Amino acid sequence: xxxxxxxxxxxxxxxxxxxxxxxxxxxxxxxxxxxxxxxxxxxxxxxxxxxxxxxxxxxxxxxxxxxxxxxxxxxxxxxxxxxxxxxxxxxxxxxxxxxxxxxxxxxxxxxxxxxxxxxxxxxxxxxxxxxxxxxxxxxxxxxxxxxxxxxxxxxxxxxxxxxxxxxxxxxxxxxxxxxxxxxxxxxxxxxxxxxxxxxxxxxxxxxxxxxxxxxxxxxxxxxxxxxxxxxxxxxxxxxxxxxxxxxxxxxxxxxxxxxxxxxxxxxxxxxxxxxxxxxxxxxxxxxxxxxxxxxxxxxxxxxxxxxxxxxxxxxxxxxxxxxxxxxxxxxxxxxxxxxxxxxxxxxxxxxxxxxxxxxxxxxxxxxxxxxxxxxxxxxxxxxxxxxxxxxxxxxxxxxxxxxxxxxx
Numbered sequence: 127x128x129x130x131x132x133x134x135x136x137x138x139x140x141x142x143x144x145x146x147x148x149x150x151x152x153x154x155x156x157x158x159x160x161x162x163x164x165x166x167x168x169x170x171x172x173x174x175x176x177x178x179x180x181x182x183x184x185x186x187x188x189x190x191x192x193x194x195x196x197x198x199x200x201x202x203x204x205x206x207x208x209x210x211x212x213x214x215x216x217x218x219x220x221x222x223x224x225x226x227x228x229x230x231x232x233x234x235x236x237x238x239x240x241x242x243x244x245x246x247x248x249x250x251x252x253x254x255x256x257x258x259x260x261x262x263x264x265x266x267x268x269x270x271x272x273x274x275x276x277x278x279x280x281x282x283x284x285x286x287x288x289x290x291x292x293x294x295x296x297x298x299x300x301x302x303x304x305x306x307x308x309x310x311x312x313x314x315x316x317x318x319x320x321x322x323x324x325x326x327x328x329x330x331x332x333x334x335x336x337x338x339x340x341x342x343x344x345x346x347x348x349x350x351x352x353x354x355x356x357x358x359x360x361x362x363x364x365x366x367x368x369x370x371x372x373x374x375x376x377x378x379x380x381x382x383x384x385x386x387x388x389x390x391x392x393x394x395x396x397x398x399x400x401x402x403x404x405x406x407x408x409x410x411x412x413x414x415x416x417x418x419x420x421x422x423x424x425x426x427x428x429x430x431x432x433x434x435x436x437x438x439x440x441x442x443x444x445x446x447x448x449x450x451x452x453x454x455x456x457x458x459x460x461x462x463x464x465x466x467x468x469x470x471x472x473x474x475x476x477x478x479x480x481x482x483x484x485x486x487x488x489x490x491x492x493x494x495x496x497x498x499x500x501x502x503x504x505x506x507x508x509x510x511x512x513x514x515x516x517x518x519x520x521x522x523x524x525x526x527x528x529x530x531x532x533x534x
Contacts, residue, residue: 136165215527237486318475354481
């Protein structure tokens with residue numbers, strides 16, 4: 127079974143928004159049920175479960191299984207993945223291992239979160255007294271991409287600070303403009319306008335983006351993803367089973383990963399391997415995925431790229447080979463990333479408009495790629511789509527995943 131192709135055979139997802147008081151496990155169950163119905167499988171057919179979630183331990187997978195009514199029989203493979211925006215990409219690797227080794231036959235991958243659980247997590251991290259502020263919070267939890275010695279004393283206030291540093295450096299070295307970054311957000315919103323699952327659907331312009339308030343220069347409000355509640359799920363199986371199910375299989379033909387530093391300060395100077403804050407290891411992840419899939423960037427019909435901030439997209443376009451290094455900004459101009467353009471981006475609206483549900487957000491990108499390659503996206507459909515790439519990012523653009531999907 128080691129050489130069997132893997133396929134996504136069922137997808138499902140909730141609407142994205144602010145589901146007050148709606149537990150994350152309920153979101154997961156709703157998405158999982160849709161994926162099983164879509165594939166024509168029952169929960170008894172699922173013997174592998176991977177949950178991409180905010181929770182810092184594997185218990186979130188057990189809880190999800192319980193809420194799905196799957197607690198009373200053995201699953202051969204069950205785990206949780208919590209390593210940020212690359213969680214779903216890592217889940218694909220784990221599913222591939224479980225399926226090709228015979229450890230599982232049908233693996234369900236589910237990811238997302240809710241506004242309620244997000245606020246509870248933030249409250250748990252909040253200082254209880256003024257004296258017990260930032261440094262103690264970071265030291266006690268170890269959840270931030272910051273070094274106590276080299277970052278915290280200079281006052282960064284969250285992950286956006288480090289993405290903003292990288293964006294400033296990109297603008298300085300390559301002349302990238304705020305208008306070019308804004309083109310990413312405008313493209314995503316145009317697609318969200320036609321997506322009833324999206325959190326924000328009102329059209330926006332380049333001027334709207336650059337005139338929205340600064341959050342952390344050079345990022346304006348509309349350069350930043352939207353915290354949201356929602357969940358998505360998909361089912362992966364092997365070729366011999368996939369061809370007997372309800373939908374034509376969508377093949378997971380290329381998986382690539384590359385990881386560097388967790389603390390951004392370590393990337394401020396060029397490493398021995400040539401990587402730094404704006405020359406990231408995404409290039410390695412992309413090369414591995416393309417090599418495994420046996421295709422090139424020019425063969426890709428659409429991309430679903432992790433869009434925590436607009437600059438995150440521009441750097442992925444460069445690192446994955448769609449634009450030369452430093453030319454991601456010009457590449458985004460002129461509607462090239464919109465439906466009808468050269469390389470449609472985030473056709474569901476992405477995290478900039480559909481919403482960012484936390485660690486499992488990339489699951490929704492996997493599902494959108496599959497739906498596009500099935501031809502199921504209605505007025506959002508990319509014509510004759512055969513190959514799609516999903517880009518995943520965590521840390522501060524320091525950890526990458528690339529997944530390539532192919533239709534028959």
